Amino acid sequence: MDPKISTVEETLTIWMADAFRNAFRKKELSDIHAPVSAATDEKFGDFQCNAAMGLARVLKRNPREIADQAIQAAGPHPWVERCEVAGAGFINIFLRTEWLADRLQEIEADTKLGTPAAGKGRTVVLDYSSPNVAKPMHIGHIRSTVIGNALDRLHRFLGYRVIADNHLGDWGTQFGLLIMGYRHFVDRAALGAHPIQELERIYVKSYEKSREDPAWLDDARRELVKLQQGDPDHLALWQLFVDLSLKEFEEIYRRLDVSFDLVRGESYYRDRLAGVLDLLRQKGLAVESEGAQVVHLEEEGLPLCIVQKSDGGYNYATSDLATVQSRIEEFDPSAIVYVTDERQQLHFNQFFAIARKAGLDANLVHVWFGLMRLPEGTFSTREGNVIKLDRMLDEAEARALALVKDASPDMPEAQQKDVARAVGIGAVKYADLSQNPQSLITFTWDKALSMDGNSAPYLQYAYARISSVQDKYRERFPEGDLAKWPIVLNEAVERRLALRLVRFPSVVLRATELYRPNLLADYLYDLAQTYSSFYQNVPFLKAEEGLRESRVRLCGLVARTLRQGLNLLGIETPERI
């Protein structure tokens, strides 16, 4: 669709804002906001505008009169059948049904279902997933990966240039211990079979030894220094750890259908660290304290931040500053977005503040999400109650396979497995994406793998049924020509469906702007519910010619919207379930 074309909400908002401006020009209310949004209830029309009530306070006048005056000033609009003032001063907007049907036909002709290219010409760097080398990915990693990937897809869909960067934890102090562990404890057979598991084992063993044996800890520090000084043997070992870990991560990303433009660990920026510290010192931000270099952030109401340890090593904040510097130089992004759990809020507040003070001019955004917990409390590596990500995905696929075999016993086995994979993985992703990211998640198998109600399988099932409708139509009416018949909206549920379909672009925009994929998930669930009601209660293949074609076209649009929406969430849509 023409990028100039905006969403229904935007068009109506401009119309209403103009109306208010014209009606109250003399009051110099040029900056008036008159947002139009979807009506909260069907009986209040299709869209509503609540600006009159806010204005009433400023003008000290009756809100209903203000609303009336605005409607008078607005005059007729080609899309709008009528406006009504209701309640305390709500303006309820009723759209012409014929216009809705026309709009559906425009959307149908557009590859992006009417979504404007809002991000055209802008670049956004998305920093997500970012697991640590030599540690397995567990259920705590899935939110960053799945939410980050959904934001990735949403931005791309809106025309942004997206740089998805997997900022691996590959340059920490753990490598000294890891090298010591490798030299003394490694089991090569185990390393070949389950690399990360073995790396984790030798790390834990080395860590435990360091706690009781100071000499061991000293050796580990020495190994770390050698690595940081670029000793070839140490670098080779480090590279081995990274490669082995990455290989396993990639297997999980493949299963999750997640891909990155860049996989640059912290190590990528290590040559910049000294320069960043120089910059901070030049600007008078970094000062010496107890042998370390620290930045005071009292003005910002934040605790001080250590940017260089007393032993000369650099900290996370410094590394992140170097990363920002590099990203600005290379990509000139309009935003750099980090997707991590809530525990890093303070860190990001500190490092954003330092970046600002140091003149690293970038729109830095921290999208944080609540920590995943188990019903019995937080999970931790120490207590051994972590749930590994691959195991969870296996379980999801197994449960889905049982359902598919039950529902479609005649389906070829390979297809059953393929469908089960899509459904199982979809269920896991949706369980995360359908909630407000900023809430604690209590992990339960049944919830994460829920297959009915508000779940990915419900949406996938709705989609599969529509696909079946399309096929049956072509089968039974081989010479039917859908394009020959216009879309008509006779039944109330058809109109409801239309109203939801035209809102898709604004939902996508809002979900992207607020970094809240769950807004899109909510919308899709609502759309699928409305469709299921339509499917159950309105005949279409059995309807008379014309009506039949109109309804099949409507089905087609719902299918495309569901498919597109689920695709933006990274969830597949099998044609059959």
Next chain:
RNA sequence: GCUCCCGUAGCUCAGCUGGAUAGAGCAUCGGAUUUCUAAUCCGACGGUCGCAGGUUCGAAUCCUGCCGGGGGCGCCA
């Protein structure tokens, strides 16, 4: 001690830049399948939106305090 987040139906959660009678799913109960995929649909039951103040025509939403839960706070990332 300082600080951030959360508290909505029995359970899991939406709704939060103030708007109309607070919504879903699960669970429970009742109904729908000779007919387009029943992983479905239709209906019922279920709430002092943690508590108390405040701002406002209007508060789950904003402010203050308290209670309860979780996270973070100088040499980890």
